Each structure stands twice: as C-alpha cells, then as structure tokens.
Amino acid sequence: MTNKRPYILVTNDDGITAKGLRILIDTAKKFGDVLVVAPDAPQSAKSHSITQAIPIKIDKIIEEEGYAEYSTSGTPVDCVKIAIHELSNRKFDLILSGINHGANTSVSVLYSGTMAAAIEGAMHKIKSVGFSVDNHDPSADFKDVIPYMENIISELIKKELPKGVCLNVNFPDVTKVTVKGIVAVKGADGVWGEKFVKANDPHKRNFVWITGALTNNEAGREDTDLYQIEQCYATVTPIKLDFNYINYLDELSNWEFNKL
Amino acid sequence: MTNKRPYILVTNDDGITAKGLRILIDTAKKFGDVLVVAPDAPQSAKSHSITQAIPIKIDKIIEEEGYAEYSTSGTPVDCVKIAIHELSNRKFDLILSGINHGANTSVSVLYSGTMAAAIEGAMHKIKSVGFSVDNHDPSADFKDVIPYMENIISELIKKELPKGVCLNVNFPDVTKVTVKGIVAVKGADGVWGEKFVKANDPHKRNFVWITGALTNNEAGREDTDLYQIEQCYATVTPIKLDFNYINYLDELSNWEFNKL
Numbered sequence: 001m002t003n004k005r006p007y008i009l010v011t012n013d014d015g016i017t018a019k020g021l022r023i024l025i026d027t028a029k030k031f032g033d034v035l036v037v038a039p040d041a042p043q044s045a046k047s048h049s050i051t052q053a054i055p056i057k058i059d060k061i062i063e064e065e066g067y068a069e070y071s072t073s074g075t076p077v078d079c080v081k082i083a084i085h086e087l088s089n090r091k092f093d094l095i096l097s098g099i100n101h102g103a104n105t106s107v108s109v110l111y112s113g114t115m116a117a118a119i120e121g122a123m124h125k126i127k128s129v130g131f132s133v134d135n136h137d138p139s140a141d142f143k144d145v146i147p148y149m150e151n152i153i154s155e156l157i158k159k160e161l162p163k164g165v166c167l168n169v170n171f172p173d174v175t176k177v178t179v180k181g182i183v184a185v186k187g188a189d190g191v192w193g194e195k196f197v198k199a200n201d202p203h204k205r206n207f208v209w210i211t212g213a214l215t216n217n218e219a220g221r222e223d224t225d226l227y228q229i230e231q232c233y234a235t236v237t238p239i240k241l242d243f244n245y246i247n248y249l250d251e252l253s254n255w256e257f258n259k260l
Numbered sequence: 261m262t263n264k265r266p267y268i269l270v271t272n273d274d275g276i277t278a279k280g281l282r283i284l285i286d287t288a289k290k291f292g293d294v295l296v297v298a299p300d301a302p303q304s305a306k307s308h309s310i311t312q313a314i315p316i317k318i319d320k321i322i323e324e325e326g327y328a329e330y331s332t333s334g335t336p337v338d339c340v341k342i343a344i345h346e347l348s349n350r351k352f353d354l355i356l357s358g359i360n361h362g363a364n365t366s367v368s369v370l371y372s373g374t375m376a377a378a379i380e381g382a383m384h385k386i387k388s389v390g391f392s393v394d395n396h397d398p399s400a401d402f403k404d405v406i407p408y409m410e411n412i413i414s415e416l417i418k419k420e421l422p423k424g425v426c427l428n429v430n431f432p433d434v435t436k437v438t439v440k441g442i443v444a445v446k447g448a449d450g451v452w453g454e455k456f457v458k459a460n461d462p463h464k465r466n467f468v469w470i471t472g473a474l475t476n477n478e479a480g481r482e483d484t485d486l487y488q489i490e491q492c493y494a495t496v497t498p499i500k501l502d503f504n505y506i507n508y509l510d511e512l513s514n515w516e517f518n519k520l
Contacts (some may be wrong), residue, residue, distance in 0.1 A: 040342075048307035048370050055459060055467035075309075078470070081454050086468060107383075109503050110308050123367070123451055147520050155515045165505050167512075182517035186504040191383055194341050199315060207315035208346060210338070238512055240505035243369050244446040246423050248498040252427075255415045257442035258497065260407050 005066070006093040006157055009121070011079045012100065013043045013113030014138070015069040016061070024131065025069075027149050028096055031157065035065040035092075039084040040071035043087070046113040048120070049075050058082065073132030075115035080120045094156060095121035098131035099149075101199055103170050105134075105225040106190035106214060109121050109239060112128075115168055122166035127156050129167040134229055135175055136145030143176040148182055148194050148234055161238075168237040172229050180235045188224035189217040265326070266292030266353040269381070271339045272360065273303045273373030274398070276321070276331040276515055278357030283402050284391065285329075285410050291328040291417065297343040297354075299373075300331035304362070306373040308380070309335050336373035340380045354416060355381035358391035359402050359409075363430050365394075365485040366474060368448035369499060377499055388418050388429040394489055395435055404434040408442055409493055413432035421489055421498075428497040432489050434465065442494045448484035451475040453505055 008028045008167075012021045016038040028034045040059065056074040070087060072079055079238040080095065093120060100114040109115045114130045121128030132143050152169060161167070168187070171179060194212040201207055216226045266287045276298040288294045300319065316334040323329075330347055332339055338357065357377040364372040374390045379390030389411060390481045393402050412429060421427070428447070433438060438477050456468040478488045485495040 029488065033497060042313060045310045045312045046307075047309040047376070049309045050305045050371055050470060052305045052470060053302060055469045057461075058466045058468060060466075062341060081470065082456065082468060085454050086456050086458075101414075110501060111310055113309075116307070129387060138337060148517065151517045151519060152515075155517065159515065162505070162508055165508055184509050184512040184515070186506050189284070196342065196343050196346050198346075201317075204319075206318045206344060209315045210312060210341065236515075236517065238505040238508040239503050241504045242422075243499050245498040245500035246446050247420065247448065248422055248425060249444050252444040252496060252498055255412075255419065255496075256410045257408065257415065259411060 007090055008032045008034050009092045009118045010034055010036045010084050010094045011038050011076055011097050012056060012074045013039065013046060014101050015039045015042045018101065019138065020101050020142055023146065023152040024096055024099050025151065027146055029067065031153050032093065033192050035083060035088060036069040037079040037087060038071055039076060040073055043075050043113045045111045046075045047111050048077055048116040050074060056082065065232065076117040077120045082115050085099050090124045092211065095126050097128070099145065100130065100132035101138055101140065102136040103134040103229065104130060104132040104168060105170050105231060106188040106191065106216065108214065109168060109187060115239065118166040119120055119239065122164050127161055129156060131169045133171045133174060135173040140175050145171050145204055147178060152236065154252060163241060165238050165240045168239045169234065170229060171234045172232050177232045179234050180232045182236055183228050184206060184236050185223050185225055185228055188226040190214050190226065191217065268292045268294050269343050269352045269355045270294055270296045271298050271357050271377045273299065273306060273336045273346055274361050275302045277470055278361065279398065283406065284359050285472040287406055287413065289327065290513060291413055292353065294299055295330040295343060295348060297339040297347060298331055299336060300333055303335050303373045305371045306335045307371050308337050308376040311335060311338050311360050316342065336377040339381045340377050344384055344390055344448045346455035352386045355377055355386050355388040357388070359388065361398055361400065362392060362396040363394040364428060365430050365489060366448040366476065367452065368474065369428060369447060375499065378426040379499060380431060382424050387401060387421055388415060391429045393431045393434060395433040398434050403432060404409055405431050406441065409438060412496065413419065425498050425500045429494065429497045430485055430489060431494045432492050437492045439494050440492045443485050443488050444496050445485055447497050448481065448486040450486065452473050467496065494499065
C-alpha cells in the first residue's frame with residue numbers, strides 16, 4: 001500500500017532548477033513518496049524569513065502517483081509551511097533540504113535558507129536534515145555524496161531525534177576530494193568578516209555588494225565541522241534553536257529598569 | 261569633545277519612515293551621537309537574511325554634527341553590516357533596533373528582522389537591544405514607552421552583557437494599557453500555527469497569503485514574556501543564538517553513517 005511508504009518533503013534554497021536538488025530528489029524517491037516544494041528562483045541567505053506582505057505564487061509542475069513537484073515564489077521556510085499546511089495529503093515522515101551548493105558550516109547555519117527549512121521542519125516535529133557541499137558552482141556534480149546521504153536517510157527513518165533537533169550535514173568539495181567518512185561534530189564558533197565592494201549605477205547612485213570570509217574562532221579544534229571538512233570528512237551536527245540565555249536572567253533582574 | 265559621547269546605531273525592520281523608528285531616534289539622541297541606517301521599505305519577517313545576489317543601494321538622507329541618517333535597499337542585518345563596515349567613523353557603543361510595530365515575543369524572535377539586527381550586533385560584540393510594542397498599527401503612537409526605553413539604554417551604557425548576548429524588550433499595547441513595570445523573563449516556548457488564504461490572480465494563477473496565530477506552549481507560566489505582556493508588564497529577555505545541540509553528539513556518533 002502506497003501510504004505505508006515514508007512521505008518525504010524535499011526542498012532547498014538554490015531553487016527548483018538546482019542540480020543539487022535533483023540529486024536529492026532522486027535519492028529521496030528510493031525511500032518513499034516524495035513531494036517537492038522549492039523556490040522558483042534562488043533564495044540563498046534568506047535565513048528564516050517568510051513572505052508576509054505579499055501573496056505567494058504556487059505552480060504545480062508534476063503530479064503523479066507517489067511524486068509531485070511544486071515551485072513557489074516564497075522563501076525556503078515559506079515552502080515548508082505551504083507544503084505542510086496546503087499541499088500535503090498526510091503528515092511528512094521526513095524533510096530533506098538541499099543539496100546546497102556551498103557549505104553551511106559554523107555560523108552560516110544562521111544565514112542559510114537550506115538550514116532554515118530543516119529547522120522549520122523540526123519546529124513542526126518532523127525529522128529534518130539539511131545537506132550541503134563545500135562547492136558553490138551551480139554546475140558542480142554532487143553524485144559522490146549519494147551513498148552517504150542514503151546512509152543518513154536510512155538511519156533517520158529508523159531513529160528518533162530529540163524534540164526540536166534537526167541535522168546539518170556538510171560534505172567537503174566532492175568534485176575534488178574523496179570523502180573519508182562522516183563524523184558527528186559541533187559547528188565551529190565563527191563569524192563572517194564582511195567586505196563591501198562599492199560601485200555606482202548609471203545614474204551615479206551608490207551601491208555596495210557584500211563579500212567576505214568566515215573567520216574560524218576555533219581553528220585547529222578537531223571536534224568542529226570546519227576542521228573535519230578540511231580533513232576531507234563529511235560532518236553531521238545536531239541543530240536546535242535556543243534563543244533564551246537564561247543564565248543571565250538573575251543578573252538582568254537587578255538592572256534598574258523601573259525608576260520613573 | 262564629541263567623540264566622548266556614546267556612538268549609537270539605530271535601525272529597524274519596518275523601514276526608514278516608521279513612526280516607531282522616529283521615537284527611538286529621538287530617544288537615542290539624548291544619549292549620544294546617532295547614526296541611523298534603516299531599510300528604505302518594510303522588511304518585516306526577514307529574519308537574519310542578507311542580500312547576496314544583487315547589490316544594495318545606499319541613500320544618504322541627513323548628515324550633520326553628531327547625527328546622520330541613511331536608508332538602504334537591504335535587510336535589517338544588511339543595514340547593521342553596512343553601518344559597521346562602511347558608514348561609521350568609529351566603533352559603535354550601542355545598537356538600538358525598533359521600535360517594532362508588533363511584539364517579538366516567544367518564537368517570533370526567529371522571524372523578526374528587528375531582533376536579527378540586534379543579534380547581528382551582539383555577534384559583532386556591540387551591546388544591542390531590540391524594542392517592540394504589541395500593536396501592529398503603523399500609525400500607533402508609542403510615546404509611553406520612552407521613559408522605560410531611557411532606563412534600559414542608561415543601564416545598557418553602564419553595564420556589560422555576556423559575550424554574544426543581546427536584549428529583547430517587548431511592551432504591551434501602550435495605546436491601550438499602562439505599563440506596570442519591566443520584568444526580566446525568558447521567551448515562552450511557542451509555535452506559529454499557519455493558515456493560508458487562497459486566491460487567484462487575474463490570470464487564474466494560484467496564490468496564498470500567510471496568516472495564523474502563535475500557540476503558547478507554556479500558557480500560564482509566569483516567568484515568560486507572553487504571560488507578563490498579558491499582565492501589562494514590559495519584558496526584557498537575554499537572547500543568545502546557540503545552534504549546536506551538543507547533548508546529542510554522543511548518541512549521533514553511534515548512527516551507522518559509514519557503511520558503504
């Protein structure tokens with residue numbers, strides 16, 4: 001019976017035409033019925049943003065037995081919400097996001113639309129994982145990650161994750177190196193050091209392009225993703241959003257907020 | 261000497277024309293030299309997104325002794341990065357974000373551009389705070405929050421915050437109730453329950469608008485922001501991003517990732 005197969009949502013932030021998404025779809029189909037809901041254009045670095053002020057366009061691309069594909073004008077998180085609330089006919093067993101063209105290591109998790117989709121999935125109590133490869137080239141072929149992705153998906157189907165936790169899987173540049181294996185490590189503490197390239201448009205108005213490089217604050221620390229990717233290992237990191245820094249609540253209670 | 265005064269960045273996500281921003285600017289000017297860098301259009305719910313694929317337009321609006329004002333076509337986080345790297349002449353002592361038209365309590369911190377700007381500030385080791393009022397009306401007058409904002413800014417100038425921590429300050433709807441005081445509490449655990457309103461454009465294409473309501477998973481819990489806002493208190497919550505869920509690393513190490 002079809003409904004006994006796992007029901008899998010596939011999404012990404014590079015958009016519906018990305019090569020990485022196509023590999024992930026083909027892999028997902030081996031494990032279950034698949035619904036693809038992905039942005040109709042690139043949505044990199046959109047973080048957890050949602051589209052509030054304007055409506056979101058939804059296009060049906062394919063609908064057949066056990067497989068359907070939609071694109072939307074929304075962000076990756078919009079895609080997950082629309083898939084869950086509008087386009088699915090039963091509860092998802094898995095959400096697979098990616099394969100992202102570019103690593104989502106260290107603090108990049110915060111900016112990544114790919115990882116935001118996985119985090120949103122975990123918030124909806126669905127087992128979710130984001131896959132990324134350390135190569136930004138849209139034409140790069142990520143086929144070498146398939147056996148490892150299959151292992152992760154197999155395990156994810158069998159295992160439970162703690163409440164609110166999703167997985168962040170990063171591969172080294174598989175177009176250049178052979179993956180030595182997967183290790184479970186934390187994301188390195190890091191910060192993006194921005195540079196801005198200035199330019200003027202034809203009307204002499206001021207523009208800047210953002211660029212920059214990630215600074216690893218834990219360089220040399222073996223139990224971090226940045227270190228292991230350099231050693232040609234793939235990394236898997238448990239991700240859970242926690243904003244509240246309750247350790248500081250007592251101290252903060254002593255601030256003089258209330259004198260008027 | 262002008263340079264002895266605190267140097268304060270003011271930004272928001274409702275955009276450069278928002279009434280809430282204007283009240284925050286006037287308050288900031290009492291404490292130091294002020295640089296305003298805010299989006300040239302509303303950027304609500306943009307979370308931590310940055311503008312990568314296209315250049316960002318920067319418009320100078322005002323530049324005078326001790327005060328300057330710019331708008332950009334970027335997100336709130338873009339505004340903070342551009343302010344720090346391109347538009348400031350010295351290190352900021354404070355970043356003030358808001359006053360947001362609408363509360364940023366509970367899990368809304370994750371979607372909020374206002375809070376993303378404050379979080380980005382903390383990542384750059386600058387004392388940062390986001391202010392929000394539980395009223396979405398763009399014409400609402402938030403003047404009643406001024407004495408409390410002044411207290412918080414005074415304390416923030418005197419005190420240190422832990423590494424990576426910023427403050428999230430939420431006020432009840434001050435157009436309807438009198439604030440009873442400020443309490444330091446954690447953000448309530450909650451989740452947005454989305455609903456989508458369907459519509460067709462004139463060409464019969466499918467669109468959806470997102471709507472929905474926040475579900476409070478900790479209803480009745482007194483040490484949370486949602487509870488205290490209902491009791492007409494303002495809340496201050498220490499926010500620190502932590503993605504790594506290292507408690508699960510040992511268990512995850514036992515997954516069978518590596519059989520090929």
